[in-house]
Amino acid sequence: MDKISDVTIADCEKSTYIKPLRLTYQQNGIKKIWDAMKVHDSVVILIYNVTRHVLVFVKQFRPAVYLCSSKVSEVEGQRVIKHEENPPNLGLTYELCAGIVDKDTSLEQIAQGEVLEECGYKVPLDKLERMCSCRGGVGTSGALQTMYFAEVTDAMRVSQGGGVKEEGEMIDVVDIPVSEAMDFVMDDNVNKPVGMMFAVLWFFQHKNKHYSSKI
Numbered sequence: 669m670d671k672i673s674d675v676t677i678a679d680c681e682k683s684t685y686i687k688p689l690r691l692t693y694q695q696n697g698i699k700k701i702w703d704a705m706k707v708h709d710s711v712v713i714l715i716y717n718v719t720r721h722v723l724v725f726v727k728q729f730r731p732a733v734y735l736c737s738s739k740v741s742e743v744e745g746q747r748v749i750k751h752e753e754n755p756p757n758l759g760l761t762y763e764l765c766a767g768i769v770d771k772d773t774s775l776e777q778i779a780q781g782e783v784l785e786e787c788g789y790k791v792p793l794d795k796l797e798r799m800c801s802c803r804g805g806v807g808t809s810g811a812l813q814t815m816y817f818a819e820v821t822d823a824m825r826v827s828q829g830g831g832v833k834e835e836g837e838m839i840d841v842v843d844i845p846v847s848e849a850m851d852f853v854m855d856d857n858v859n860k861p862v863g864m865m866f867a868v869l870w871f872f873q874h875k876n877k878h879y880s881s882k883i
């Protein structure tokens with residue numbers, strides 16, 4: 669379990685990752701205001717390990733999730749989250765392997781890099797199957813998320829993954845047997861994004877019959 673401490677909160681004035689903007693416009697002659705957030709597009713990858721018939725997810729501490737689940741206190745005029753009262757697992761999420769589109773390369777190359785960095789599998793580009801794309805946070809950001817499926821084997825595992833250490837990423841790789849995947853994503857006690865739930869349903873709809881017949 670990650671040890672989280674010294675959590676303070678401030679207004680975000682300038683960020684490499686997000687930019688709040690205010691739009692004013694007219695819709696059918698009615699004046700409107702909408703506050704929106706410019707964020708990076710992203711890629712996510714549902715990884716299926718055919719050697720062991722498991723889905724490969726990542727687990728990590730997400731500050732935004734922690735913030736949403738925690739009680740914020742004020743100490744000497746500073747907003748804080750006391751870790752003694754708000755355990756770090758409030759911010760722990762299970763997710764698909766994913767990354768932001770912040771490089772000028774193809775989406776497939778970014779997906780390939782994330783699978784290697786986060787989960788340690790070296791996946792050939794032609795083993796990345798495009799599932800679909802969708803819009804995230806339509807009320808706030810509307811960024812494009814492109815989803816891939818990757819079939820991997822134990823022989824493709826070249827490292828433990830864990831994320832880019834230099835960027836401070838601390839990611840656990842979690843294998844969930846296919847037989848347990850549906851219960852896992854439907855468990856309300858597990859923090860996870862909706863895209864992960866969709867991807868597991870997609871797997872059962874499009875892939876599992878094919879793999880089950882080979883077991």
Ligand SMILES: O=c1ccn([C@@H]2O[C@H](COP(=O)(O)OP(=O)(O)O[C@H]3O[C@H](CO)[C@@H](O)[C@H](O)[C@H]3O)[C@@H](O)[C@H]2O)c(=O)[nH]1
Binds near residue numbers: 763767
């Ligand atoms: O405020 C921030 C934001 C990001 N980072 C760094 O940037 C990295 C971004 O990691 P990356 O793996 O590229 O992106 P994710 O954080 O995994 O986010 C992706 O995966 C999420 C889960 O599917 C989606 O919600 C997001 O839209 C999508 O961009 C982080 O690890 C940090 O190193 C920071 O240091 N501070």
Ligand SMILES: [Mg+2]
Binds near residue numbers: 766786
């Ligand atoms: Mg990531």
